[in-house]
Amino acid sequence: MQPTSHADSHGHDLHHEMSFWRKYIFSTDHKIIGLQYGVTALLFMFFGFCLMMMMRWQLAYPGHAVPIVGNLLYHMLGSDMVGKDAAGNVGVIMPDLYNSFGAMHGTIMVFLAIVPLAFGAFGNFVTPLQIGACDMTFPRVNMVSYQFYFMGGVLMLASFFIPGGAAQSGWTSYSPLATVTNGSQHPNGQTFWILGMVCLINSSLLGAVNFITTIIQLRAKGLNWMRLPFFVWAQFVTAFLLLLAFPPLEAASVLQLMDNLLHTSFFLPTGLVVSGQAMHISGGGSPLLWQHLFWFLGHPEVYVLILPAMGIVTEIIACNTRKPIWGYRSMVYSILVIGFLSFIVWAHHMYLTGMGTHIATFFQTTTMMISIPSVIILTALFISLWGASIRINTPMLFALGFLPMFGIGGLTGLPLGFNASDIHLHDTYYVIAHFHYIVAPGTIFGLFAGIYYWYPKMTGRFMNEFWGKVHFALSFICMNLIFMPMFIQGMEGMSRRMYDGGSTYLESAGVVGLSPEIVHLNVPISHAVWLLGLAQLPFIINFFYSIRLGKKTNSDNPWEATTLEWQTPTPPPHGNFDKPIEVFRGPYEYSVPNHARDFTTQNDPDKQEPIIHGNPVRS
């Protein structure tokens, strides 16, 4: 805030009317910025999902024109990208376009949808409220952070329409492929990808600095570290991962940009031959270097995706079991250990690169170690359910769905972490199934839970319960129908990047290959994907309908939760709290014996000694 020399201006900025632009577009209010992040990220998530719905058509029915949108695709992207099928129908996704869709699906879902939603949206909206702060420490930096994110998104979207199309080298952009693809043309999709990534990295860097300073500096009086809601811990560790893991990717992006535009050879080895032609480069570079730099970000990034969802789920489980979280301290220490270990597991993505067995053994060991704190957190959440009389509502359903889905995703990761079994499973559909179980029915369910849970605080109205449950049930079924068969496909050896869904490698008389049943699984999987798309309609309609027409909340604390975000007016005004906040107790004091109500809010100064399991709680 600017210093003010007017003594009488105190409190004015709470009341004076701001223009639409100041209030919603160039806002410095953390809640508005959170909503900006949220809406933009949801749109990108839908877009990324649409890319996949089209790709699934090509996988299930290779060489057939995409129905409904095929013609539109052709007119938007041209005949290089969209072809005709045998029957003459326009709308076949050509290989280059398939590669673009694959690369951009990954990029958009990770960097433009999940991270901004989990960190940018929930982190921005909820964290300052939960720690009793009036805003972030650097409101204007916060605004710039969103604007960088927006610019990154625009660059990524624009890249679809430039000659040669969007980046085609996978979301990992491995060199030299990323340099030689469309290498004669500059700027190409890869250039846009790199510049977009630089914007996104700057965005999350500014966000991370802001989050950490906010959590350290602006905690309300009495809110010491072990009284922080677990969600705040999750955001805190996530911010550190973003702060320290993203810069190496920025460095890598700069180096790759140099390779692409100024013809250096950071990642291009001596004697590189492309399409039978020796490239005119100075050589001497290392393709492995790119992979190390990329995965140094890439693996902490996985925890950036999952930790905020764990935080959200913990809040919701505590609230709806009406019990303290079991093992809160263990969970906090676990998440700190995860944060630390996530920096030294990256090369388990690279067992097959020839980096050497000693290095592989080291990373195998650390990878096994990091599963321990993850299991502690999941176990603590499961035990928290024990003996509770659980309130089943939509947020709780999604939170409950998160637990087994994340469990499946995590446990199926172990065979990938052992380098012996990884040799068989590497780059197959098994990998796809594994990490989607973590991110799709895992993280995204956690995010949906968060939307249903905090919606009443954002709008003063509930989302519709019935349609919320329909949304959950259908999504839950479809997610499993999609990803469970992929484990089987992967174990049978189906590679993850095949344009035709594996039909080229079909077994035939005397030829060893994929069995027809395995390849045929593509069809039911694709149908489940499209059904999953339909299953989001109740959510989308519910989301907009409930803004004005949903059931009104009866108080500022409709779920009867203990944490501070429910102690604000609804929706919270600029500056958040209308009274000074002081914290007297831990985050999850539900069903404390000898209390009139089954929840004691953190700012409740009730001096009565709370009793849990017969022992006084140490403060």
Added chain:
Amino acid sequence: MEIPYAVKPRPDTGLYNAKLGIWLFLASEVMLFGALFSSYILLRVNAEEGTWPHHWLNIWLGMTNTIVLILSSVTVVLSWASLKMGNFKRYKFYQGITLLCALAFLGIKSFEYHDKFMHYEVHLKDGRIADGHKQADSTDKILVLRGRYVADHKDLMEGEVHHEEEPRIEIPMDQIATMENYGPWHNTYTAIYFTLTGLHALHVIGGAIVIFFIWGPLAKVWHEDPERYTNRVEVSGLFWHFVDLVWIFLFPVLYLL
């Protein structure tokens, strides 16, 4: 609404917000340059025998720039200390020197860049290699270098050459098979040299712009809120120290080793 601890330190952390913020930002900067230095090490260790050049840069220019930046680090501290003692004029003077140092550094750096871009390795059709600096009187038909002929590309890898003391070589353009200047594309060393020093130079420019804005256009804040102003100088100074520190690593890595 006033953000707490924007100026005064929070008692239990002992920091005001921006100071914590800049340290976190610098931590991420350490990771950025750390990744680049790691890349340098990996590329150099992996380089084939006889392909990594030594002493291609003028050590005296690099040394001068090192001294210039260290001097600027001292004046940044002195300017902040002057403000702490309430002496605004002395602050203006010291920070002015800091800005001059930044300009001097960038001037020397751009001279070095220019030198590399004028330096050509020319492969003639008869197999000889000419190496030297392109002279201003080169024409479309004749390339004029001040330099020398070598038999093998590897002969160029060792040592700094003072081309200005060497003879003029005139090469008709039609005898040239390939020619390339010592830009980033020349080899892995020039690539990492330009990338590292280029990113560093961007940091110098960014830091100098911020310091200049606080020094010049925003100077009136001193009279309204001296503590906030002093904090700003301190935070920009911390960044400036980091930029200097990066150079302290760059100089031996690129010039001496």
